[in-house]
Amino acid sequence: MSRLIIEGLHKLDGEAVIHGAKNSVLPILAATILAGGTSEIANCPRLSDVRATSAILRYLGCSVTAQDEVVTVDPSGLCRSDIPDDLMREMRSSIVFLGAIAARMGEAHLSFPGGCELGPRPINLHLAALRRLGLVIEEERGRLNCHIRGQRLKGTTITLEQPSVGATENILLASATAEGVTVIVNAAREPEIVDLCCYLNACGARITGAGEGTITIEGVDRLGGCRHQVLPDRIETVTYMAAAAATGGRVVLSRTNPALIASVLPAFEEAGCHTDWSEASRLLTLEAPERLSRVTSVLTMPYPGFPTDAQAPVMAMTCVAQGTSVFIETIFDNRYRHVDELSRLGARIKVEGRVAVVEGVPRLSGAQVECTDLRGGAALVIAALAADGETEITALQHLDRGYDGLEEGLSNLGASIRREE
Ligand code: EPZ
Numbered sequence: 343m344s345r346l347i348i349e350g351l352h353k354l355d356g357e358a359v360i361h362g363a364k365n366s367v368l369p370i371l372a373a374t375i376l377a378g379g380t381s382e383i384a385n386c387p388r389l390s391d392v393r394a395t396s397a398i399l400r401y402l403g404c405s406v407t408a409q410d411e412v413v414t415v416d417p418s419g420l421c422r423s424d425i426p427d428d429l430m431r432e433m434r435s436s437i438v439f440l441g442a443i444a445a446r447m448g449e450a451h452l453s454f455p456g457g458c459e460l461g462p463r464p465i466n467l468h469l470a471a472l473r474r475l476g477l478v479i480e481e482e483r484g485r486l487n488c489h490i491r492g493q494r495l496k497g498t499t500i501t502l503e504q505p506s507v508g509a510t511e512n513i514l515l516a517s518a519t520a521e522g523v524t525v526i527v528n529a530a531r532e533p534e535i536v537d538l539c540c541y542l543n544a545c546g547a548r549i550t551g552a553g554e555g556t557i558t559i560e561g562v563d564r565l566g567g568c569r570h571q572v573l574p575d576r577i578e579t580v581t582y583m584a585a586a587a588a589t590g591g592r593v594v595l596s597r598t599n600p601a602l603i604a605s606v607l608p609a610f611e612e613a614g615c616h617t618d619w620s621e622a623s624r625l626l627t628l629e630a631p632e633r634l635s636r637v638t639s640v641l642t643m644p645y646p647g648f649p650t651d652a653q654a655p656v657m658a659m660t661c662v663a664q665g666t667s668v669f670i671e672t673i674f675d676n677r678y679r680h681v682d683e684l685s686r687l688g689a690r691i692k693v694e695g696r697v698a699v700v701e702g703v704p705r706l707s708g709a710q711v712e713c714t715d716l717r718g719g720a721a722l723v724i725a726a727l728a729a730d731g732e733t734e735i736t737a738l739q740h741l742d743r744g745y746d747g748l749e750e751g752l753s754n755l756g757a758s759i760r761r762e763e
Contacts, residue, residue, distance in 0.1 A: 379567030636665030680718030
């Protein structure tokens with residue numbers, strides 16, 4: 343079992359490179375099975391979730407090769423339409439394969455994705471939408487056995503009762519080669535949805551309205567392969583900014599884009615940080631004050647609101663701010679599991695349902711803590727950087743799902759951080 347050892351109170355100062363977005367590359371890799379040719383996915387981060395997705399592609403019969411940050415998928419050997427339990431359990435977001443496998447193979451067999459650290463992860467919106475496209479879905483003993491009624495899925499209008507990212511992705515993958523036109527009303531507007539639609543359109547799909555509330559997909563008979571560059575990871579961007587802010591430091595980020603985090607910048611500014619974007623050098627700079635000020639309130643919302651994935655990293659930096667900050671988590675039911683671990687470092691946080699009240703303290707103290715989930719783990723790293731003394735962080739498998747080389751990146755910024763097996 344590996345662990346991170348962090349000696350806190352080192353001001354971060356330097357440059358960090360942002361990788362491709364995990365939440366974009368996963369649905370895009372699933373989409374490659376729809377293509378009639380090879381796809382080259384560039385700026386692909388080295389993450390355990392990417393390895394898990396590649397394992398599913400190989401199981402289905404695709405050839406998947408990785409060279410530096412380019413993953414090449416040749417789906418010509420596609421021969422299976424099922425995902426075994428062990429592969430499904432490794433990553434609950436594998437449900438995004440359902441629409442793609444069903445559209446390409448005419449049937450799909452996979453298990454219900456388990457819940458996860460964030461609480462139950464229902465897929466009712468996915469299943470209701472796919473049924474409206476003509477997929478017959480039988481649920482029995484935790485398995486989903488699906489087949490298309492007739493030859494092809496048929497386009498229709500689908501209104502989502504909430505703008506689910508995963509459900510929007512499943513509808514896009516199922517409808518790209520369906521017969522006729524599909525309209526998604528109240529679609530998710532995240533940048534990762536736009537990136538997926540860019541990939542599909544580069545393969546020959548006819549999708550308009552990505553990034554808006556209504557997306558129109560005109561089904562085409564077949565898709566070709568393409569080369570696609572994955573957009574920057576906005577949550578990794580926020581994570582490095584919060585780490586620099588929590589240590590009163592400075593960070594210059596390359597290969598990112600401030601437009602992706604427009605809804606988070608006000609929180610950094612209210613905390614007293616100065617941010618700057620240089621169009622010429624395409625570098626995003628954050629400079630933190632000696633001591634942060636509190637962030638009055640953070641309300642997580644679907645894009646373009648404050649992203650739920652940024653809640654834990656930003657909460658970690660407010661633990662050492664002057665004053666009291668308030669967080670309201672509206673997307674997931676159980677997304678404060680990092681609070682107990684932050685409290686072990688001396689944070690003063692009170693949780694009442696969806697609300698967390700953080701009373702900033704002058705200093706945290708190092709302790710032994712355990713990652714509870716991906717972004718909660720990032721919060722512990724940020725808090726440990728701002729803690730007096732040594733912190734040991736375990737259960738790193740959560741972090742490795744979504745961060746490519748986090749300890750190297752922080753170490754290059756001057757953090758005292760090492761991974762011990
Ligand atoms: C995606 O999850 C991301 N994961 C999450 O990032 C992110 O937090 C989330 O979108 C919201 O932005 C990936 O892209 C792999 P949702 P997803 O469907 O698709 C409820 C991270 O840390 N819901 O938009 O699962 C659901 O329970 C991860 O990188 C239903 O009720 O999110 C949740 O409360 C964590 N029924 C809310 O909607 C459904 O059928 C938002 O879920 C589907 C969702």
